[in-house]
Amino acid sequence: MRVLFAGTPAVAVPSLDALIEAGFDVVAVLTRPDAPLGRKRILTPSPVAARAAELGIEIIHAAKVDAEVTARIAAVAPDVAAIVAYGGLIPRAALEVPRHGWVNLHFSLLPAWRGAAPVQRAVIAGDDVTGAVTFRLEEGLDTGPVFGTLTETVHPGDTAGALLERLSHSGAALLAQTLSAIDAGKSVALPQQGDVSLAPKLSLEDGRLDWRQPALAIGRRARGVTPEPGAWTMLEGQRIKLEPVLPAPEASALPPGQLALDGKRVVVGTGSHPVELTRIQPAGKKMMAAADWARGQATLESVVFE
Incomplete structure (x- = not known):
């Protein structure tokens, strides 16, 4: 199955690696443009872009998925798109390109903590258990039906960074399993159930x-x-x-x-x-x-x- 992978930060790299190791044909990577880092503000590729370059995968740099970017995505003809912390909205036109749609790995137990900072908000709120889900991406904010779920205990001394590191690896396996089920025609996506909470980006x-x-x-x-x-x-x-x-x-x-x-x-x-x-x-x-x-x-x- 031909896969477009969309992601930007280091937390998304394990998912890219997991898809490669599982034998998927990752035809391109969509990631944010190089950003200035450090005191000298040197333009630096995102961790996902750096890993894709090592793997020899085509890279589509985009801060916004517009008509031009959507055309580039269509040109690589993905069967499905996997997205992990890309950092931008995916418009309807792009959502409709892959025949199996877009599968988002999100680091919370949806519908809890919809938004950009689910792990951080879970730790601040004092949640005892969190997790990760794979769901079908829609135009709404993390509202799509869920394919798979895993849970993770929040330990008393966990920082958001430590918890996210664990979830990035367990979630990568969940994403690969979800795409395998989709490829085999055995995937089932169920509507989200439970109370909704929001996790806006931290300032x-x-x-x-x-x-x-x-x-x-x-x-x-x-x-x-x-x-x-x-x-x-x-x-x-x-x-x-x-x-x-x-x-x-x-x-x-x-x-x-x-x-x-x-x-x-x-x-x-x-x-x-x-x-x-x-x-x-x-x-x-x-x-x-x-x-x-x-x-x-x-x-x-x-x-x-x-």
Whole structure:
């Protein structure tokens, strides 16, 4: 079966590899254009584009699937299109090109967390279980009928990045299985059932920690925004980046945002019990252990995160 693969970030690469390993004829890859990265803003191919180049697969770079891009997709004559985190909408004209349509691998248990940041939102919300589904792509936002489902436990220390890494591999196998069933004429897509929740893309502001919230909520948010957009707070008018915090219920109570030493640990007050800081990146400096940063503060007890 001839497959068009659409994807952009590193999380989509395992799916591309899984389709190749399963013997599908991946005739082209649709991915976002090269983007400037790093301090020098060097134009860099997407992880999917880089992998496709290694595999010798034709690459269609497109920020938007317009009539010209749709014609290029039609020219490679795919039987089906597989899409994993491409990062753009697929219009009706393109949806109608492959005879078996488009199959989307989505990292949530639809209809929960429809949108661009399902794993991040699941961690922030404190979900105990999440997963991935393959579904038939429609013009609606993640509304199509579901082919296959897998579940994944959300561990207490999971960051969004760690959870997404696991799902990218288990989901890749699910995608290959779904396309195999479609190829064999044995696929069944069932309507989504359950309560709908939305997972819009995270903004920088979503990473700001509100120390007035309970420690549990702060910990979930810090893990949910790691690695992107990252957790942060304000100190004396400057943005301070933070790695995920740890619960410290046995530490002495502190006002929200107030820092203190608890033995060798650096703790900060919340709306409930304190949390322990792990690593901190002050403005203009590298990420460092919280204890090392604390030694550079004249009086830690006078430091209050905003």
